[in-house]
Amino acid sequence: MIQNGRALRQEHVPSELVHRDGEIDALTAALGGGRSNLFEDVIVTGPSGAGKTSTTRYVLRKLEEARLDVETGFVDCIGANSSTGALAGLVRASDRSAPLDPRANARTVLIERLREMDKEFVAVLDEADVLEDKQIIQALYSVPNVTTALVCVNYDDLLINCDTRIQKRIRTFRHVEFDSYGDDQLADILSKRAEVGLLPGSIDEETIWYIADKAAGDARLAIAILRRAAKQCFDLRDEEIMIDVVDDVADAARNEIASRYIEKLSTHQRILYEVVREEGPIQAGDLYAEYRKRATDPKADRTLRSYLNSMQREGLVEKEGGGRYTEYDLV
Structure with missing residues (x-):
């Protein structure tokens, strides 16, 4: 049944992206791939599973193929949420990651x-809203040959945790906004993945549409369901993915996405998550207090709220109430 397992993985960026032509054109124009060859800082926003990361990676790949004077770097800020960690990731991507002098200021050296660099460098900060120190945005802006692309779910959530100077800077960025996929668009995406990843006849159109409906606009979930359904059929030596198989694997696919997110959590994010897991439902004040007992050099409440908002969007935790009565629990 499976002829190309890579095509069924969430992180795989296909050679052709469907239903994101406008977003691709806008990103390409901003990042030096348009007719003007000019570079423009950009912020990419939209709901989880809307294709922001895949589309950005796709544009970076096309940009490096088209221009010899451009290098790109991509950092997932969930796992590298300090300024130094994010900068180190970008420098590694640029192949300039010689050991740092321990006596030097790491951020300045990076x-x-x-x-x-003697080339234009496009620096992408994915999940930028969880950065604990947004000063990296100003630092990157100060480098003439660096163009910055920020990727996050919500524009306002990113701004609210920035100081006034950085807010003003971000408001000058070109804004490329993604909407959730419709069922018909998800069905097209799944059909393309199945065409490359599965043998002909392995899944019919009705089942593809059923997966699209289950995923409710989230391409990551749709692809995870397809991959798990294909694997289960392969293991059982079935020749076709049926609707009952989709029902069997849907919850496991959701858990897989959540687990992948949890694996990337930084130390402080993980402590926060573990407190909710062990103590939830728990009021925000009690959650912060317990976090501070466990954490070395604990983060400010504003940063913790940013972490929790991100976990909520990813379906790890749920929030009820507001203000002093806000309560968190596992989903």
Whole structure:
């Protein structure tokens, strides 16, 4: 049944993206791939599973294929949410990651390494809203040969945790907004994946539409369901994915997405998550207090709220109430 397992993985960026032509054109124009060859800082927003990350990676790949004077770097800020960690990830991507002098200011050295490049560097910060220190945005802006792309779910959530100077800077960025996929669009995406990843006749149109409906606009979930359904059929030596198989694997696919997110959590994010897991439902004040008991050099409440908002969007935790009566629990 499976002829190309890579095509069934969430992180796989296909050679052709469907239903994102406008977003691709806008990103390409901003990141030096348009007719003007000019570079423009950009912020990419939209709901989880709307294709923001895949589309951005696709545009980066096309940009590097088309231009020899451009390098790109991509950092997932969930796992590298400090300024130094994010900068180190970008420098590694630029292949300029020689050991740092322990006596030097790491952030300053990393910025200088980007400044010394003889090419334009496109720096992508995915999940930028969970950065604990947004000063990296200003630092990157100060480097003439660096163009910054911020990827996050909500524009306002990113701004609210920035100081006034950085808010003003971000408001000058070109804004590329993604909407959730419709069922027909998800069905097209799944059909393309199945065409490359599965043998002909392995899944019919009705089942593809059923998966699209189950995923409710989330391409990550749709692809995870397809992959798990294909694997179950392969293991059982079935020749076709049927609707009952989709029902069997849907919950496991959701858990897989959640688990992948949990694996990337930083130390402080993980402590926060573990408190909710062990103590939930728990009021926000009690949650923060317990977090501070366990954490070394604990983060500010504003940063913790940003972490929790991100976990809520990813379906790890749920929130009820508001203000002093806000309560968190596992989904």
